[in-house]
Amino acid sequence: MxxxxxxxVQFLKRVGPKRVLLLQKINILxxxxxxxHFPREYLDRTGIIPAYTAAQGQLVTVAxxxxxxxxxxxxxxxxxxxxxxxxxxxxxxxxxxxxxxxIKQYPPGTLVLVSGKAAKNxxxxxxxxxxxxxxxxxxxxxxxxxxxxxxxxxxxGISQKAMRQLVQNxxxxxxxxxxxxxxxxxxxxxxxxxxxxxNNIHSPKNNQSVHQARRRLxxxxxxxxxxxxxxxxxxxxxxxxxxxxxAQGQLVAALLNQLPFKPTSDQIKVWxxxxxxxxxxxxxxxxxxxxxxxxxxxxxxxxxxxAVAAGWxxxxxxxxxxxxxxxxxSLSLWFKQLxxxxxxxxxxxxxxQREKILNDLRQGKIQVLIGTHALIQKGxxxxxxxxxxxxxxHRFGVKQRLxxxxxxxxxxxxxxxxxxxxxxxxxTAYGDLDISVIESLPPGRQPVRTHQISHQSVHDLYRLISRxxxxxxxxxxxxxxxxxxxxxxxxxxxxxxxxxxxxxxxPANIFQGLxxxxxxxxxxxxxxxKVISQFHQGEIDVxxxxxxxxxxxxxxxxxVMAIIDADRFGLAQLHQLRGRVGRGKHxxxxxxxxxxxxxxxxQRLAAMVNTSDGFVLAEExxxxxGPGDFLGTKQxxxxxxxxxxxxxxxxALVCARQEATALVQKDPEFKxxxxxxxxxxxxxxxxxxxxxxx
Numbered sequence: 240m241x242x243x244x245x246x247x248v249q250f251l252k253r254v255g256p257k258r259v260l261l262l263q264k265i266n267i268l269x270x271x272x273x274x275x276h277f278p279r280e281y282l283d284r285t286g287i288i289p290a291y292t293a294a295q296g297q298l299v300t301v302a303x304x305x306x307x308x309x310x311x312x313x314x315x316x317x318x319x320x321x322x323x324x325x326x327x328x329x330x331x332x333x334x335x336x337x338x339x340x341x342i343k344q345y346p347p348g349t350l351v352l353v354s355g356k357a358a359k360n361x362x363x364x365x366x367x368x369x370x371x372x373x374x375x376x377x378x379x380x381x382x383x384x385x386x387x388x389x390x391x392x393x394x395x396g397i398s399q400k401a402m403r404q405l406v407q408n409x410x411x412x413x414x415x416x417x418x419x420x421x422x423x424x425x426x427x428x429x430x431x432x433x434x435x436x437x438n439n440i441h442s443p444k445n446n447q448s449v450h451q452a453r454r455r456l457x458x459x460x461x462x463x464x465x466x467x468x469x470x471x472x473x474x475x476x477x478x479x480x481x482x483x484x485x486a487q488g489q490l491v492a493a494l495l496n497q498l499p500f501k502p503t504s505d506q507i508k509v510w511x512x513x514x515x516x517x518x519x520x521x522x523x524x525x526x527x528x529x530x531x532x533x534x535x536x537x538x539x540x541x542x543x544x545x546a547v548a549a550g551w552x553x554x555x556x557x558x559x560x561x562x563x564x565x566x567x568x569s570l571s572l573w574f575k576q577l578x579x580x581x582x583x584x585x586x587x588x589x590x591x592q593r594e595k596i597l598n599d600l601r602q603g604k605i606q607v608l609i610g611t612h613a614l615i616q617k618g619x620x621x622x623x624x625x626x627x628x629x630x631x632x633h634r635f636g637v638k639q640r641l642x643x644x645x646x647x648x649x650x651x652x653x654x655x656x657x658x659x660x661x662x663x664x665x666x667t668a669y670g671d672l673d674i675s676v677i678e679s680l681p682p683g684r685q686p687v688r689t690h691q692i693s694h695q696s697v698h699d700l701y702r703l704i705s706r707x708x709x710x711x712x713x714x715x716x717x718x719x720x721x722x723x724x725x726x727x728x729x730x731x732x733x734x735x736x737x738x739x740x741x742x743x744x745x746p747a748n749i750f751q752g753l754x755x756x757x758x759x760x761x762x763x764x765x766x767x768x769k770v771i772s773q774f775h776q777g778e779i780d781v782x783x784x785x786x787x788x789x790x791x792x793x794x795x796x797x798x799v800m801a802i803i804d805a806d807r808f809g810l811a812q813l814h815q816l817r818g819r820v821g822r823g824k825h826x827x828x829x830x831x832x833x834x835x836x837x838x839x840x841x842q843r844l845a846a847m848v849n850t851s852d853g854f855v856l857a858e859e860x861x862x863x864x865g866p867g868d869f870l871g872t873k874q875x876x877x878x879x880x881x882x883x884x885x886x887x888x889x890x891a892l893v894c895a896r897q898e899a900t901a902l903v904q905k906d907p908e909f910k911x912x913x914x915x916x917x918x919x920x921x922x923x924x925x926x927x928x929x930x931x932x933x
Contacts, residue, residue, distance in 0.1 A: 244271030278389035293357035461895035468670035488548035529677030531818025551625030584610035795823030
């Protein structure tokens with residue numbers, strides 16, 4: 240009966256054209272969608288309590304006899320019905336909003352079973368906001384029919400009672416359901432079979448049956464998703480590269496020898512992983528994540544040099560012109576000494592400059608090209624592209640990364656991020672990539688001292704900035720907005736720059752003689768580059784900026800990062816901003832100026848003060864914001880799970896990944912009879928590209 244799952248929902252009893260449209264609003268298009276429309280909570284009718292014992296906000300079930308009804312109309316469009324009910328211990332009120340039918344449906348003398356959230360009024364009397372109510376013949380009937388009622392996410396026009404009936408019709412119509420998860424896994428993890436799990440998630444006998452059903456369905460969802468990712472990894476390995484590299488290139492050794500520092504153990508380990516992939520017959524598809532300043536640039540340089548040493552070309556794509564120029568400045572210093580021709584391509588180049596670069600690229604004269612989205616535009620043609628690096632990959636969509644890969648014939652790809660990604664999230668969002676991590680910072684990096692202060696103490700901050708400037712050091716002053724907002728009461732960069740410049744003049748004098756710079760996203764590219772260049776060269780002492788300096792601005796002489804209205808930023812962004820300082824030999828400070836009003840904001844700032852470990856902060860950020868917001872909802876690439884939660888169910892995710900990887904290695908084509916049952920379920924749930932399963 241598995242083919243019933245993909246049939247449109249109108250094939251179900253009691254589903255007409257009008258109801259089809261209503262169900263579409265909550266993404267229920269097929270009978271399978273209806274089966275996987277899970278309850279958000281349950282009304283536990285297995286335990287009836289006296290109303291007076293209910294705690295504020297508790298979801299309770301109370302039985303009693305209706306005494307009388309009251310109808311209130313506090314304003315137009317709002318109708319409140321209150322039934323006074325005697326439960327044998329006290330009288331409580333059952334409350335409905337805009338549901339006048341309750342007065343006629345439950346007249347005085349009716350014995351009712353009421354479920355809903357309890358509240359206490361100013362007199363201490365219990366009121367229950369009704370979620371479910373039914374007339375009963377006797378309490379003995381309730382005891383015989385002990386049950387937990389599922390409460391579903393709904394849309395206007397469909398009641399809980401109607402949804403329960405639709406789900407039960409669907410369950411009856413699709414049975415029997417053939418199990419698709421291998422029996423060995425069900426036994427190993429003590430999971431119920433499919434049919435039992437679906438029955439118990441929709442019609443549980445008790446909390447234990449809900450728990451067991453959920454365990455099965457969570458594992459199932461993760462397992463199917465990880466199978467698709469494992470198949471995608473496998474598909475990438477089918478394509479053999481045309482290019483090969485030298486086992487140990489002299490250029491790579493020359494680059495390592497010219498370094499003024501010794502690579503960390505993490506950098507050496509990651510480079511070994513990348514070399515192994517590059518020397519393989521199949522294209523590399525690897526994610527490198529490392530905290531701010533952990534040394535990812537060296538890894539990208541080694542990869543590009545290895546490609547050039549074998550006679551191939553390399554490319555590095557960055558999300559902004561500022562970051563692309565920054566990479567070009569740092570990498571070209573190394574490459575020049577090795578005789579490698581490196582150029583930068585951005586949208587702001589003049590036409591004749593651009594045409595020369597494109598012509599040299601086609602002829603193979605340019606060995607490494609660094610740029611922005613301009614790299615993937617039509618007319619950018621490499622002679623023989625073998626190595627691709629994508630920096631700050633979360634700023635790009637999957638299509639943009641693939642467009643750069645299409646410039647070569649299955650080139651090796653390394654995507655990098657300075658946003659530490661919790662392991663469970665990486666397994667979900669980037670499960671088709673191999674993952675390398677740089678956790679340690681290069682020796683000599685100064686830990687950044689982080690403090691939170693109030694707006695009233697901002698002059699203490701200014702005195703710190705002034706002291707640092709007197710010693711020849713520079714500072715950042717960052718705030719959320721470019722200009723004043725009629726909606727948000729937060730500092731803007733234009734007003735802040737004017738205020739700070741005022742302190743450099745008489746009679747304030749606190750910043751006397753200091754040069755104050757202004758930087759934000761609305762400036763023209765040339766203006767931005769001029770300001771950043773002046774800051775790099777030490778001509779600007781205090782840079783007042785928005786978050787455009789979040790990545791790509793590397794000034795070792797900067798020792799103070801002051802963030803105004805810091806509670807307006809996410810943890811990942813705060814950590815990126817803090818990473819702009821502490822890059823030199825001097826002690827550095829991150830000052831968070833904020834008056835947090837919510838618990839979440841207070842927790843974010845406390846985490847920043849208490850730890851500088853990006854991975855610890857990433858876990859906290861994930862816990863506070865959830866996975867979609869952590870990565871950016873549009874670019875996250877995350878599937879919408881029906882029941883699984885990658886934060887709460889992380890252990891199940893790890894187990895599912897292990898089992899999925901093992902299964903694909905053992906039976907990559909799903910030829911064994913038990914594995915064949917997985918294919919239709921994978922196609923129904925996760926795989927848009929059917930060729931993945933072939």
